[in-house]
Amino acid sequence: MPDVSALQLGTVPQPTAPLGVLPEIAAAKHPDTPFRSDLPWRTYDGPVTTFAEFAVAVEDYADRFWAAGIRRGDTVAVVQRNHIEVEGVMCALGRIGALPALLSSAMETGELLECFARLGNPYVLVDSLGLARLAEHRHALSLLTRSVLSLEPTDADWVLPVQDRAPHVAAPRDEDDWFVITHSSGTTGAPKLAAHSTRSLFGMVAPMIMIFRDQYNPADLNAKHLSFVHARTCAGTLASLETSMASLSIADPSPENVKRLLLEHRPTSVETHPNIFIQWEQLAADPDRPFGGVERFISTFDAMHPRTVRTLLSASDQPGAHYLQAYGQTESGPISLRVVTRDESAHYSPRNVGHSGGGMEVRIVDEAGAPVPAGTPGRIETRSTGRMRGYVGGPAMPPEDSWWPMGDIGRQLADGSLELLDREVEHVDGVDSLLEKEDRLLEALPELVELVLIKSEDGGIFAVACPRPGSVPDRERFHAVAAEVGLPELTVCFWEWEAMPVTGSYKVRRAVLRQRLGSRLGRSAALAGAR
Numbered sequence: 001m002p003d004v005s006a007l008q009l010g011t012v013p014q015p016t017a018p019l020g021v022l023p024e025i026a027a028a029k030h031p032d033t034p035f036r037s038d039l040p041w042r043t044y045d046g047p048v049t050t051f052a053e054f055a056v057a058v059e060d061y062a063d064r065f066w067a068a069g070i071r072r073g074d075t076v077a078v079v080q081r082n083h084i085e086v087e088g089v090m091c092a093l094g095r096i097g098a099l100p101a102l103l104s105s106a107m108e109t110g111e112l113l114e115c116f117a118r119l120g121n122p123y124v125l126v127d128s129l130g131l132a133r134l135a136e137h138r139h140a141l142s143l144l145t146r147s148v149l150s151l152e153p154t155d156a157d158w159v160l161p162v163q164d165r166a167p168h169v170a171a172p173r174d175e176d177d178w179f180v181i182t183h184s185s186g187t188t189g190a191p192k193l194a195a196h197s198t199r200s201l202f203g204m205v206a207p208m209i210m211i212f213r214d215q216y217n218p219a220d221l222n223a224k225h226l227s228f229v230h231a232r233t234c235a236g237t238l239a240s241l242e243t244s245m246a247s248l249s250i251a252d253p254s255p256e257n258v259k260r261l262l263l264e265h266r267p268t269s270v271e272t273h274p275n276i277f278i279q280w281e282q283l284a285a286d287p288d289r290p291f292g293g294v295e296r297f298i299s300t301f302d303a304m305h306p307r308t309v310r311t312l313l314s315a316s317d318q319p320g321a322h323y324l325q326a327y328g329q330t331e332s333g334p335i336s337l338r339v340v341t342r343d344e345s346a347h348y349s350p351r352n353v354g355h356s357g358g359g360m361e362v363r364i365v366d367e368a369g370a371p372v373p374a375g376t377p378g379r380i381e382t383r384s385t386g387r388m389r390g391y392v393g394g395p396a397m398p399p400e401d402s403w404w405p406m407g408d409i410g411r412q413l414a415d416g417s418l419e420l421l422d423r424e425v426e427h428v429d430g431v432d433s434l435l436e437k438e439d440r441l442l443e444a445l446p447e448l449v450e451l452v453l454i455k456s457e458d459g460g461i462f463a464v465a466c467p468r469p470g471s472v473p474d475r476e477r478f479h480a481v482a483a484e485v486g487l488p489e490l491t492v493c494f495w496e497w498e499a500m501p502v503t504g505s506y507k508v509r510r511a512v513l514r515q516r517l518g519s520r521l522g523r524s525a526a527l528a529g530a531r
Contacts, residue, residue, distance in 0.1 A: 013209060015202040019179055019238050020094030020172035026241040027055035034221065034246040038261055041085045043127055043151035051241070054088065059168075061092030061151070066168035068149055068160065072097030075122040075181075077145070078229070079103050079112060079130035082504065084249035086228045087237045089125065089151070094179055097171040101181035101193065101392075102229035104504030105129050111191060113137060115183070116144040118193055118393050124148045131156060175199045178389055182231040184330045191503075193392035194330050196231055202242075203385030204235035204333035207358035209243055218244065223267035225250035225258075225276060227504040231330045232300055235386070236271075259283055262290035268318075271298035275506040277308050278449050284315035291315035300326040300334060302507060303350030303420065303435070305442050313342045327353035327420060332404055333386020335360050336418050351419045351436055359385035363403065364412050374414050377421060377432070380406040426455050426510065434461070440485045445478065447471045449497055452508045453490075454517075463490055464513060466497040493517060 017025055026033070031052035041048055044057045070076060076098050080086050086102060093100040101119055103112060112134065116122060124145045126134065131150060134141060138158050141148055148159045173179055175198040183191040196204075222245055226233045240247050248265055250258065253276050262270075262283075270291070272280075277299065283290050295318040297309075309323050322341050328334035338354025356362045363371050364378040372378045381403040390397045398404075409422045421433040428434060434453045441463070442451050450466040463482070467473045473494040482490040501512040 013202075013206060015175055015198050015238070016242060017198075018094065018172035018175050019198045019201065019234075020091055020097075021170060022238065022241045023051070023055040023058045023091050026244065027052045030244040033244045034248070035240070036247070036265075037084045037249040037251060038257060039083060039251045041083070041088075043080070043085055044088065048085075048088070051244075057085075057088050058091045058095060060165070061089055062095045062168040062170070063165040064151065064162045065092060065098065066096060067164040067166035068162045070096065070098050070123060072171050072173075074098045075101060075119050076149075077101045077103055077116055077119055077122045077124045079105050079124065079133065080127040081105060081129040081251070082228050083251045084228055087233065090180055090234060091237075094172055095170050096168050097173055099173075099178060099181065102234070103183060104227060104229050105133055106502070106504045107191070109133060109137060113140055113144060114190070115193060116141070119181075121146050125162075126150050126159070127152050128154075131159065173198075176389075180231075180234055181392060182229060182234065182330060192331075192394075194231070194388040195390050195392060196234065197389050198238070200333070200386055200389055201231070201235040201238050203359060203387070204231065204328075205239040206385060207334065207337060207360070209239055210358055217268075219246075220269060221246045221248055221265060221267040222269040222271065223248040223250060223261065223265065224271040225253045226272065227506075230505055231333075231388075235333070253279070255280055255283055259286060259288070259290045262294075263288060266293040268293060269296040269298060270294050271300070273506040274299050274302045274304045274308070275450060275502070275508075277304060277312065281308055281311045284311045289315065289317060292317040294318065295321050296324055297322075298324045298326075300328065303327075303353065303439075305439060306345070306348045306350060307443055307446060309340060309348055309350075310345045313340075313345050316342075323348075325350075325353060327418065328384075328386070329406060331388045332382055332406065333384050335362055335382045335384055335406070338417075349436075350439055351421065351433065352413075353418050353420050355417050356382075362412065362418055364410060365403075374412050377409055377411045379424065380408045380410045380418070380420070382406055428455055428459065428461055431461070437485055437487060441481060444481045444484070447473075450500070450508070452510060452513070454510055454514050456514065461487065461490060462517070463492040464500070464508075464517070465492055465494050466500065467494060 033051045035051055035054045036049050048054050048057050076093055078089055078100055090100045103115055149162050150159050151162050153161055177197055178195040179198050181193050181195045183193050294316050297312045313321050322339050325338045326334040327336045336354045336356045340348050361383040363381050365381055366372050366378050407424050409427055410418055410420045412418055422435055438451055438453050447468055448465050449468050452464050453461050456462055478492050501509040
Protein backbone atom coordinates (compact mmCIF):
# COMPACT_ATOMS: atom_id res chain seq x y z
CA MET A 1 0.00 0.00 0.00
CA PRO A 2 1.44 3.43 -0.90
CA ASP A 3 2.75 5.61 1.91
CA VAL A 4 1.27 9.03 1.14
CA SER A 5 3.08 10.58 4.10
CA ALA A 6 6.35 9.93 2.28
CA LEU A 7 5.35 12.60 -0.23
CA GLN A 8 6.26 15.20 2.37
CA LEU A 9 9.91 14.25 1.93
CA GLY A 10 12.42 14.69 -0.86
CA THR A 11 12.57 16.85 -3.97
CA VAL A 12 9.73 16.87 -6.48
CA PRO A 13 11.07 15.33 -9.74
CA GLN A 14 11.10 17.17 -13.06
CA PRO A 15 9.97 16.03 -16.55
CA THR A 16 12.43 14.19 -18.76
CA ALA A 17 11.43 16.06 -21.94
CA PRO A 18 8.56 17.96 -23.57
CA LEU A 19 5.55 15.66 -23.90
CA GLY A 20 5.58 15.95 -27.70
CA VAL A 21 8.82 13.93 -27.92
CA LEU A 22 8.42 11.84 -24.77
CA PRO A 23 6.77 8.88 -26.61
CA GLU A 24 9.91 8.52 -28.75
CA ILE A 25 12.17 8.64 -25.67
CA ALA A 26 10.01 6.20 -23.70
CA ALA A 27 9.90 3.81 -26.66
CA ALA A 28 13.69 3.84 -26.92
CA LYS A 29 14.03 2.95 -23.22
CA HIS A 30 11.11 0.56 -22.79
CA PRO A 31 9.75 -0.44 -26.23
CA ASP A 32 7.77 -3.46 -25.01
CA THR A 33 5.87 -1.79 -22.17
CA PRO A 34 2.16 -2.56 -22.76
CA PHE A 35 0.05 0.38 -23.98
CA ARG A 36 -3.24 -1.31 -24.81
CA SER A 37 -6.84 -0.30 -25.45
CA ASP A 38 -10.04 -2.31 -25.53
CA LEU A 39 -11.24 -0.92 -28.88
CA PRO A 40 -9.05 -0.57 -32.00
CA TRP A 41 -7.83 2.85 -33.08
CA ARG A 42 -9.98 4.29 -35.89
CA THR A 43 -7.68 7.04 -37.11
CA TYR A 44 -4.47 5.00 -37.33
CA ASP A 45 -4.14 1.78 -39.33
CA GLY A 46 -1.45 -0.06 -37.37
CA PRO A 47 -1.57 -1.86 -34.03
CA VAL A 48 -0.96 0.13 -30.85
CA THR A 49 -0.19 -2.25 -27.98
CA THR A 50 3.25 -1.09 -26.73
CA PHE A 51 5.24 2.08 -26.16
CA ALA A 52 7.11 1.40 -29.41
CA GLU A 53 3.88 1.16 -31.41
CA PHE A 54 2.44 4.24 -29.70
CA ALA A 55 5.53 6.24 -30.68
CA VAL A 56 5.17 5.09 -34.31
CA ALA A 57 1.50 6.15 -34.30
CA VAL A 58 2.46 9.58 -32.95
CA GLU A 59 5.06 10.05 -35.70
CA ASP A 60 2.55 8.95 -38.35
CA TYR A 61 -0.01 11.46 -37.11
CA ALA A 62 2.68 14.17 -37.12
CA ASP A 63 3.56 13.39 -40.76
CA ARG A 64 -0.13 13.63 -41.71
CA PHE A 65 -0.62 16.91 -39.87
CA TRP A 66 2.48 18.32 -41.52
CA ALA A 67 1.21 17.32 -44.97
CA ALA A 68 -2.11 19.04 -44.14
CA GLY A 69 -0.25 22.29 -43.51
CA ILE A 70 -0.35 22.43 -39.72
CA ARG A 71 2.72 24.16 -38.32
CA ARG A 72 4.23 25.34 -35.08
CA GLY A 73 1.96 27.84 -33.32
CA ASP A 74 -1.28 26.67 -34.97
CA THR A 75 -4.19 25.92 -32.66
CA VAL A 76 -6.11 22.71 -33.39
CA ALA A 77 -9.42 21.94 -31.64
CA VAL A 78 -9.86 18.15 -31.38
CA VAL A 79 -13.39 16.70 -31.22
CA GLN A 80 -13.26 12.90 -31.36
CA ARG A 81 -14.76 9.89 -29.62
CA ASN A 82 -13.59 9.14 -26.10
CA HIS A 83 -10.64 6.89 -26.86
CA ILE A 84 -6.93 6.90 -25.97
CA GLU A 85 -6.08 7.76 -29.59
CA VAL A 86 -6.91 11.38 -28.64
CA GLU A 87 -3.74 11.30 -26.53
CA GLY A 88 -1.75 10.17 -29.58
CA VAL A 89 -3.17 13.11 -31.53
CA MET A 90 -2.22 15.45 -28.69
CA CYS A 91 1.37 14.19 -28.62
CA ALA A 92 1.68 14.42 -32.40
CA LEU A 93 0.46 18.01 -32.52
CA GLY A 94 2.78 18.87 -29.65
CA ARG A 95 5.66 17.20 -31.47
CA ILE A 96 5.46 19.74 -34.31
CA GLY A 97 4.81 22.65 -31.96
CA ALA A 98 1.08 23.07 -32.65
CA LEU A 99 -1.30 23.69 -29.75
CA PRO A 100 -4.03 21.05 -29.33
CA ALA A 101 -7.30 22.00 -27.62
CA LEU A 102 -8.98 18.77 -26.50
CA LEU A 103 -12.77 19.14 -26.35
CA SER A 104 -15.17 16.50 -25.12
CA SER A 105 -17.52 15.21 -27.81
CA ALA A 106 -20.10 14.98 -25.01
CA MET A 107 -20.31 18.80 -24.86
CA GLU A 108 -23.47 20.55 -25.99
CA THR A 109 -23.01 21.59 -29.63
CA GLY A 110 -23.49 25.24 -28.75
CA GLU A 111 -20.70 24.98 -26.19
CA LEU A 112 -18.38 23.44 -28.78
CA LEU A 113 -19.06 26.36 -31.14
CA GLU A 114 -18.43 28.80 -28.29
CA CYS A 115 -15.10 27.10 -27.59
CA PHE A 116 -14.09 27.42 -31.25
CA ALA A 117 -14.88 31.13 -31.09
CA ARG A 118 -12.79 31.59 -27.95
CA LEU A 119 -9.86 29.73 -29.53
CA GLY A 120 -9.60 32.35 -32.28
CA ASN A 121 -10.04 30.73 -35.71
CA PRO A 122 -8.53 27.30 -34.96
CA TYR A 123 -8.27 24.25 -37.15
CA VAL A 124 -10.89 21.69 -36.06
CA LEU A 125 -9.97 18.01 -36.16
CA VAL A 126 -12.84 15.49 -36.10
CA ASP A 127 -13.42 11.80 -36.45
CA SER A 128 -16.73 10.28 -37.58
CA LEU A 129 -18.35 11.03 -34.19
CA GLY A 130 -17.13 14.62 -34.15
CA LEU A 131 -18.29 15.04 -37.73
CA ALA A 132 -21.78 13.78 -36.83
CA ARG A 133 -21.97 16.19 -33.89
CA LEU A 134 -21.02 19.21 -36.00
CA ALA A 135 -22.49 18.47 -39.43
CA GLU A 136 -25.60 20.59 -38.92
CA HIS A 137 -23.43 23.60 -38.09
CA ARG A 138 -21.09 23.58 -41.09
CA HIS A 139 -21.95 27.17 -41.98
CA ALA A 140 -21.16 28.38 -38.46
CA LEU A 141 -17.92 26.40 -38.62
CA SER A 142 -16.90 28.26 -41.77
CA LEU A 143 -17.09 31.51 -39.79
CA LEU A 144 -15.47 30.27 -36.58
CA THR A 145 -12.68 27.98 -37.82
CA ARG A 146 -9.76 27.98 -40.21
CA SER A 147 -10.57 24.55 -41.63
CA VAL A 148 -12.21 21.27 -40.60
CA LEU A 149 -9.94 18.22 -40.88
CA SER A 150 -10.54 14.51 -40.41
CA LEU A 151 -8.11 11.67 -39.79
CA GLU A 152 -10.79 9.27 -41.07
CA PRO A 153 -11.82 9.13 -44.74
CA THR A 154 -14.96 11.19 -45.38
CA ASP A 155 -17.25 12.10 -48.25
CA ALA A 156 -18.15 15.47 -46.72
CA ASP A 157 -17.01 18.12 -49.20
CA TRP A 158 -16.47 20.68 -46.43
CA VAL A 159 -14.01 18.47 -44.52
CA LEU A 160 -10.37 17.93 -45.52
CA PRO A 161 -9.25 14.28 -45.13
CA VAL A 162 -5.81 14.07 -43.50
CA GLN A 163 -4.53 11.00 -45.33
CA ASP A 164 -1.35 12.16 -47.11
CA ARG A 165 2.00 12.14 -45.37
CA ALA A 166 5.10 14.32 -45.50
CA PRO A 167 8.17 14.12 -43.24
CA HIS A 168 7.52 16.49 -40.36
CA VAL A 169 9.93 18.73 -38.50
CA ALA A 170 9.91 18.00 -34.76
CA ALA A 171 9.84 21.35 -32.96
CA PRO A 172 8.16 20.83 -29.58
CA ARG A 173 7.36 23.78 -27.37
CA ASP A 174 9.44 24.49 -24.30
CA GLU A 175 8.48 22.63 -21.12
CA ASP A 176 7.03 25.83 -19.64
CA ASP A 177 5.10 26.95 -22.74
CA TRP A 178 1.44 26.12 -23.29
CA PHE A 179 1.36 22.53 -24.54
CA VAL A 180 -2.33 21.56 -24.42
CA ILE A 181 -5.67 23.24 -23.77
CA THR A 182 -8.31 21.25 -21.91
CA HIS A 183 -11.53 22.40 -20.31
CA SER A 184 -13.10 22.42 -16.87
CA SER A 185 -16.02 20.11 -16.17
CA GLY A 186 -18.71 22.76 -16.42
CA THR A 187 -20.74 21.31 -13.54
CA THR A 188 -21.71 24.77 -12.28
CA GLY A 189 -21.56 26.77 -15.51
CA ALA A 190 -20.01 26.98 -18.98
CA PRO A 191 -16.72 25.06 -19.29
CA LYS A 192 -13.55 27.16 -19.09
CA LEU A 193 -10.60 26.56 -21.40
CA ALA A 194 -7.46 25.95 -19.33
CA ALA A 195 -3.94 25.66 -20.73
CA HIS A 196 -1.20 23.41 -19.31
CA SER A 197 2.48 23.09 -20.08
CA THR A 198 4.54 19.91 -19.96
CA ARG A 199 5.87 21.01 -16.57
CA SER A 200 2.44 21.76 -15.09
CA LEU A 201 1.10 18.41 -16.35
CA PHE A 202 4.12 16.76 -14.75
CA GLY A 203 3.35 18.64 -11.54
CA MET A 204 -0.12 17.11 -11.59
CA VAL A 205 1.29 13.59 -11.40
CA ALA A 206 4.58 14.19 -9.60
CA PRO A 207 3.16 12.69 -6.36
CA MET A 208 1.96 9.62 -8.26
CA ILE A 209 5.33 9.32 -10.02
CA MET A 210 7.08 9.42 -6.65
CA ILE A 211 4.83 6.59 -5.47
CA PHE A 212 5.19 4.57 -8.68
CA ARG A 213 8.98 4.80 -8.71
CA ASP A 214 9.42 3.91 -5.06
CA GLN A 215 6.63 1.52 -4.15
CA TYR A 216 4.93 -0.10 -7.17
CA ASN A 217 5.97 -3.22 -9.04
CA PRO A 218 7.03 -2.64 -12.69
CA ALA A 219 4.80 -5.59 -13.63
CA ASP A 220 1.67 -3.73 -12.50
CA LEU A 221 -1.01 -2.96 -15.09
CA ASN A 222 -3.14 0.16 -14.73
CA ALA A 223 -6.60 -0.12 -16.33
CA LYS A 224 -8.41 3.17 -16.81
CA HIS A 225 -11.67 4.45 -18.20
CA LEU A 226 -11.41 8.22 -18.13
CA SER A 227 -12.36 11.28 -20.11
CA PHE A 228 -9.43 11.06 -22.52
CA VAL A 229 -9.54 14.80 -23.21
CA HIS A 230 -9.21 15.70 -19.53
CA ALA A 231 -6.04 17.23 -18.10
CA ARG A 232 -5.90 14.26 -15.71
CA THR A 233 -5.53 11.88 -18.66
CA CYS A 234 -2.94 14.07 -20.38
CA ALA A 235 -0.95 14.02 -17.16
CA GLY A 236 -1.59 10.29 -16.76
CA THR A 237 -0.17 9.59 -20.22
CA LEU A 238 2.91 11.58 -19.27
CA ALA A 239 3.23 9.61 -16.00
CA SER A 240 2.92 6.29 -17.80
CA LEU A 241 5.64 7.22 -20.29
CA GLU A 242 7.91 8.61 -17.55
CA THR A 243 7.64 5.56 -15.27
CA SER A 244 7.13 2.81 -17.85
CA MET A 245 3.81 1.93 -16.22
CA ALA A 246 1.86 -0.55 -18.36
CA SER A 247 -1.65 0.63 -19.17
CA LEU A 248 -4.97 -0.63 -20.50
CA SER A 249 -7.30 2.14 -21.71
CA ILE A 250 -11.02 1.35 -21.68
CA ALA A 251 -13.29 3.16 -24.11
CA ASP A 252 -16.40 1.02 -23.53
CA PRO A 253 -17.33 1.18 -19.81
CA SER A 254 -20.25 -1.26 -19.99
CA PRO A 255 -20.05 -3.77 -17.11
CA GLU A 256 -20.03 -6.68 -19.57
CA ASN A 257 -16.99 -5.33 -21.43
CA VAL A 258 -15.20 -4.36 -18.24
CA LYS A 259 -15.69 -7.83 -16.75
CA ARG A 260 -14.16 -9.39 -19.88
CA LEU A 261 -11.16 -7.05 -19.72
CA LEU A 262 -10.58 -7.59 -16.00
CA LEU A 263 -10.61 -11.36 -16.36
CA GLU A 264 -8.41 -11.31 -19.47
CA HIS A 265 -5.77 -8.80 -18.36
CA ARG A 266 -5.96 -8.94 -14.54
CA PRO A 267 -4.94 -5.32 -13.86
CA THR A 268 -3.60 -4.46 -10.43
CA SER A 269 -4.91 -0.85 -10.59
CA VAL A 270 -8.28 0.34 -11.84
CA GLU A 271 -9.10 4.03 -12.31
CA THR A 272 -12.34 5.62 -13.44
CA HIS A 273 -14.89 8.28 -12.53
CA PRO A 274 -16.95 7.82 -9.35
CA ASN A 275 -20.22 7.57 -11.27
CA ILE A 276 -18.73 4.79 -13.42
CA PHE A 277 -17.49 2.89 -10.37
CA ILE A 278 -21.11 3.01 -9.16
CA GLN A 279 -22.20 1.35 -12.41
CA TRP A 280 -19.53 -1.31 -11.85
CA GLU A 281 -20.72 -2.18 -8.34
CA GLN A 282 -22.69 -5.07 -9.83
CA LEU A 283 -19.40 -6.76 -10.81
CA ALA A 284 -18.43 -7.03 -7.14
CA ALA A 285 -21.04 -9.76 -6.63
CA ASP A 286 -20.04 -11.68 -9.76
CA PRO A 287 -18.91 -15.24 -8.83
CA ASP A 288 -16.02 -14.98 -11.32
CA ARG A 289 -14.45 -12.29 -9.08
CA PRO A 290 -13.37 -9.92 -11.88
CA PHE A 291 -12.00 -7.44 -9.31
CA GLY A 292 -10.13 -10.22 -7.49
CA GLY A 293 -6.67 -9.16 -8.71
CA VAL A 294 -7.15 -5.42 -8.18
CA GLU A 295 -5.06 -3.87 -5.41
CA ARG A 296 -5.71 -0.16 -6.13
CA PHE A 297 -8.98 1.54 -6.99
CA ILE A 298 -8.25 5.14 -8.00
CA SER A 299 -10.48 8.18 -8.48
CA THR A 300 -9.21 11.72 -8.96
CA PHE A 301 -12.32 13.47 -10.28
CA ASP A 302 -14.63 13.49 -7.29
CA ALA A 303 -15.19 11.83 -3.95
CA MET A 304 -16.63 8.33 -4.07
CA HIS A 305 -19.62 7.27 -2.02
CA PRO A 306 -18.68 5.12 1.02
CA ARG A 307 -20.96 2.30 -0.12
CA THR A 308 -19.12 2.06 -3.43
CA VAL A 309 -15.70 2.08 -1.75
CA ARG A 310 -16.69 -0.76 0.59
CA THR A 311 -18.25 -2.73 -2.26
CA LEU A 312 -15.16 -2.48 -4.47
CA LEU A 313 -12.68 -3.34 -1.71
CA SER A 314 -14.75 -6.36 -0.69
CA ALA A 315 -14.52 -7.60 -4.29
CA SER A 316 -10.70 -7.70 -4.22
CA ASP A 317 -8.80 -10.79 -3.07
CA GLN A 318 -5.62 -8.78 -2.41
CA PRO A 319 -4.70 -8.32 1.27
CA GLY A 320 -3.40 -4.80 0.66
CA ALA A 321 -6.37 -3.60 -1.40
CA HIS A 322 -7.03 0.11 -1.02
CA TYR A 323 -8.79 3.10 -2.53
CA LEU A 324 -6.63 6.07 -3.57
CA GLN A 325 -8.50 9.36 -3.71
CA ALA A 326 -7.20 12.72 -4.92
CA TYR A 327 -8.83 16.12 -4.56
CA GLY A 328 -8.13 18.84 -7.11
CA GLN A 329 -9.40 20.46 -10.29
CA THR A 330 -8.39 21.00 -13.92
CA GLU A 331 -6.81 24.32 -13.04
CA SER A 332 -4.84 23.18 -9.98
CA GLY A 333 -4.04 19.53 -10.45
CA PRO A 334 -4.30 17.30 -7.37
CA ILE A 335 -4.07 19.10 -4.04
CA SER A 336 -4.45 16.31 -1.51
CA LEU A 337 -4.33 12.52 -1.46
CA ARG A 338 -5.95 9.94 0.75
CA VAL A 339 -5.60 6.17 0.99
CA VAL A 340 -8.52 4.15 2.37
CA THR A 341 -7.87 0.54 3.37
CA ARG A 342 -10.44 -2.21 3.63
CA ASP A 343 -10.52 -1.88 7.42
CA GLU A 344 -10.88 1.92 7.23
CA SER A 345 -13.69 1.75 4.68
CA ALA A 346 -16.24 0.85 7.35
CA HIS A 347 -15.88 4.37 8.76
CA TYR A 348 -14.84 6.19 5.58
CA SER A 349 -16.16 9.71 5.04
CA PRO A 350 -15.59 11.09 1.54
CA ARG A 351 -15.64 14.61 3.00
CA ASN A 352 -12.09 14.04 4.28
CA VAL A 353 -9.89 14.24 1.18
CA GLY A 354 -6.56 13.63 2.91
CA HIS A 355 -3.27 15.48 3.17
CA SER A 356 -1.24 17.64 0.81
CA GLY A 357 2.40 16.96 -0.04
CA GLY A 358 4.85 16.64 -2.92
CA GLY A 359 4.63 20.29 -3.96
CA MET A 360 1.00 20.76 -2.83
CA GLU A 361 -0.15 23.23 -0.16
CA VAL A 362 -3.59 24.04 1.31
CA ARG A 363 -4.96 26.80 3.51
CA ILE A 364 -8.45 27.91 4.58
CA VAL A 365 -9.35 31.62 4.56
CA ASP A 366 -12.31 33.78 5.45
CA GLU A 367 -14.12 36.12 3.02
CA ALA A 368 -11.43 38.75 3.56
CA GLY A 369 -8.67 36.29 2.64
CA ALA A 370 -7.28 35.87 6.16
CA PRO A 371 -6.34 32.33 7.31
CA VAL A 372 -8.73 30.79 9.83
CA PRO A 373 -7.98 28.37 12.71
CA ALA A 374 -8.11 24.59 12.29
CA GLY A 375 -11.65 23.26 12.30
CA THR A 376 -13.17 26.51 11.02
CA PRO A 377 -14.99 26.36 7.66
CA GLY A 378 -13.83 28.77 4.98
CA ARG A 379 -12.70 29.07 1.40
CA ILE A 380 -10.07 26.60 0.18
CA GLU A 381 -6.92 28.07 -1.38
CA THR A 382 -4.00 26.10 -2.73
CA ARG A 383 -0.50 26.25 -4.18
CA SER A 384 0.72 23.43 -6.40
CA THR A 385 3.24 22.54 -9.08
CA GLY A 386 0.37 21.25 -11.23
CA ARG A 387 -1.40 24.59 -11.57
CA MET A 388 -2.44 25.52 -15.09
CA ARG A 389 -0.61 28.18 -17.11
CA GLY A 390 -3.69 30.26 -17.95
CA TYR A 391 -7.26 30.50 -19.23
CA VAL A 392 -7.81 31.05 -22.95
CA GLY A 393 -8.85 34.66 -23.28
CA GLY A 394 -8.29 35.25 -19.58
CA PRO A 395 -6.04 37.68 -17.71
CA ALA A 396 -2.40 36.96 -16.96
CA MET A 397 -1.89 34.27 -14.33
CA PRO A 398 -0.82 35.39 -10.85
CA PRO A 399 2.70 34.49 -9.69
CA GLU A 400 3.35 30.80 -9.07
CA ASP A 401 3.85 31.38 -5.35
CA SER A 402 0.42 33.02 -4.98
CA TRP A 403 -2.58 31.21 -3.51
CA TRP A 404 -5.21 29.86 -5.92
CA PRO A 405 -8.95 29.95 -5.02
CA MET A 406 -10.51 26.50 -5.55
CA GLY A 407 -14.11 27.76 -5.43
CA ASP A 408 -14.82 25.27 -2.64
CA ILE A 409 -15.68 25.50 1.04
CA GLY A 410 -13.84 23.30 3.52
CA ARG A 411 -11.91 23.14 6.76
CA GLN A 412 -8.53 21.85 7.81
CA LEU A 413 -8.52 19.51 10.79
CA ALA A 414 -6.02 19.39 13.62
CA ASP A 415 -4.10 16.54 11.94
CA GLY A 416 -3.64 18.65 8.79
CA SER A 417 -6.13 16.75 6.66
CA LEU A 418 -8.69 18.60 4.56
CA GLU A 419 -12.47 18.29 4.72
CA LEU A 420 -14.35 19.32 1.57
CA LEU A 421 -17.82 20.62 2.43
CA ASP A 422 -19.36 22.30 -0.64
CA ARG A 423 -18.86 24.20 -3.85
CA GLU A 424 -19.19 27.89 -3.06
CA VAL A 425 -21.90 28.40 -5.69
CA GLU A 426 -23.94 25.50 -4.29
CA HIS A 427 -23.61 26.33 -0.61
CA VAL A 428 -26.90 26.91 1.24
CA ASP A 429 -27.01 29.05 4.35
CA GLY A 430 -27.85 27.01 7.41
CA VAL A 431 -26.58 23.71 5.92
CA ASP A 432 -23.01 22.75 6.84
CA SER A 433 -22.51 20.58 3.76
CA LEU A 434 -24.87 19.58 0.96
CA LEU A 435 -22.28 17.04 -0.16
CA GLU A 436 -22.36 15.38 3.27
CA LYS A 437 -26.17 15.19 3.05
CA GLU A 438 -25.84 13.52 -0.35
CA ASP A 439 -23.44 10.97 1.13
CA ARG A 440 -25.85 10.11 3.94
CA LEU A 441 -28.86 9.80 1.65
CA LEU A 442 -27.05 7.50 -0.78
CA GLU A 443 -25.72 5.44 2.12
CA ALA A 444 -29.26 4.86 3.41
CA LEU A 445 -30.80 4.31 -0.04
CA PRO A 446 -28.81 1.57 -1.83
CA GLU A 447 -31.55 1.34 -4.47
CA LEU A 448 -30.21 4.60 -5.93
CA VAL A 449 -27.20 4.84 -8.27
CA GLU A 450 -26.97 8.61 -7.96
CA LEU A 451 -28.46 11.47 -5.99
CA VAL A 452 -27.68 15.16 -6.19
CA LEU A 453 -28.97 18.02 -4.09
CA ILE A 454 -29.50 21.18 -6.11
CA LYS A 455 -29.72 24.71 -4.82
CA SER A 456 -32.83 26.27 -6.35
CA GLU A 457 -33.08 29.85 -7.57
CA ASP A 458 -34.84 30.92 -4.37
CA GLY A 459 -32.12 29.44 -2.15
CA GLY A 460 -33.98 26.25 -1.30
CA ILE A 461 -32.92 22.65 -1.96
CA PHE A 462 -34.37 19.91 -4.15
CA ALA A 463 -33.14 16.40 -4.91
CA VAL A 464 -32.76 14.51 -8.18
CA ALA A 465 -32.45 10.77 -7.58
CA CYS A 466 -31.64 7.97 -10.05
CA PRO A 467 -33.00 4.51 -9.14
CA ARG A 468 -31.14 1.39 -10.16
CA PRO A 469 -32.45 -0.09 -13.42
CA GLY A 470 -35.52 -2.21 -12.77
CA SER A 471 -36.22 -0.79 -9.31
CA VAL A 472 -39.34 1.20 -8.41
CA PRO A 473 -38.68 4.37 -6.40
CA ASP A 474 -40.43 4.59 -3.04
CA ARG A 475 -41.27 8.25 -2.45
CA GLU A 476 -42.41 7.74 1.15
CA ARG A 477 -39.22 5.89 2.05
CA PHE A 478 -37.16 8.65 0.45
CA HIS A 479 -38.88 11.36 2.47
CA ALA A 480 -38.48 9.38 5.69
CA VAL A 481 -34.73 9.06 5.12
CA ALA A 482 -34.46 12.74 4.11
CA ALA A 483 -36.11 13.71 7.39
CA GLU A 484 -33.59 11.58 9.29
CA VAL A 485 -30.66 13.49 7.72
CA GLY A 486 -32.22 16.85 8.52
CA LEU A 487 -34.08 17.64 5.28
CA PRO A 488 -37.74 17.02 6.19
CA GLU A 489 -39.29 19.13 3.43
CA LEU A 490 -37.05 17.93 0.61
CA THR A 491 -38.68 17.76 -2.82
CA VAL A 492 -37.46 14.88 -4.99
CA CYS A 493 -37.56 14.21 -8.72
CA PHE A 494 -36.80 10.64 -9.85
CA TRP A 495 -34.93 10.46 -13.15
CA GLU A 496 -33.25 7.76 -15.20
CA TRP A 497 -29.46 8.01 -14.94
CA GLU A 498 -29.20 8.11 -18.74
CA ALA A 499 -31.31 11.30 -18.77
CA MET A 500 -29.00 13.20 -16.43
CA PRO A 501 -26.96 16.00 -18.03
CA VAL A 502 -23.35 15.02 -17.33
CA THR A 503 -19.88 16.19 -18.25
CA GLY A 504 -17.34 14.15 -20.19
CA SER A 505 -16.12 12.90 -16.79
CA TYR A 506 -19.68 11.87 -15.81
CA LYS A 507 -20.20 14.59 -13.22
CA VAL A 508 -23.75 15.86 -13.04
CA ARG A 509 -24.05 19.34 -14.59
CA ARG A 510 -25.93 20.94 -11.73
CA ALA A 511 -26.48 24.28 -13.45
CA VAL A 512 -27.99 22.57 -16.51
CA LEU A 513 -30.14 20.33 -14.32
CA ARG A 514 -31.37 23.35 -12.37
CA GLN A 515 -32.27 25.09 -15.61
CA ARG A 516 -34.10 22.06 -17.03
CA LEU A 517 -36.13 21.54 -13.88
CA GLY A 518 -36.67 25.20 -13.08
CA SER A 519 -40.09 25.44 -14.65
CA ARG A 520 -41.31 22.40 -12.74
CA LEU A 521 -39.89 22.93 -9.27
CA GLY A 522 -42.95 24.74 -8.01
CA ARG A 523 -45.36 22.10 -9.24
CA SER A 524 -45.24 19.12 -6.90
CA ALA A 525 -47.65 17.13 -9.07
CA ALA A 526 -45.34 17.36 -12.04
CA LEU A 527 -42.35 16.40 -9.91
CA ALA A 528 -44.24 13.45 -8.49
CA GLY A 529 -44.76 12.09 -11.97
CA ALA A 530 -41.27 12.83 -13.29
CA ARG A 531 -39.17 9.74 -13.92
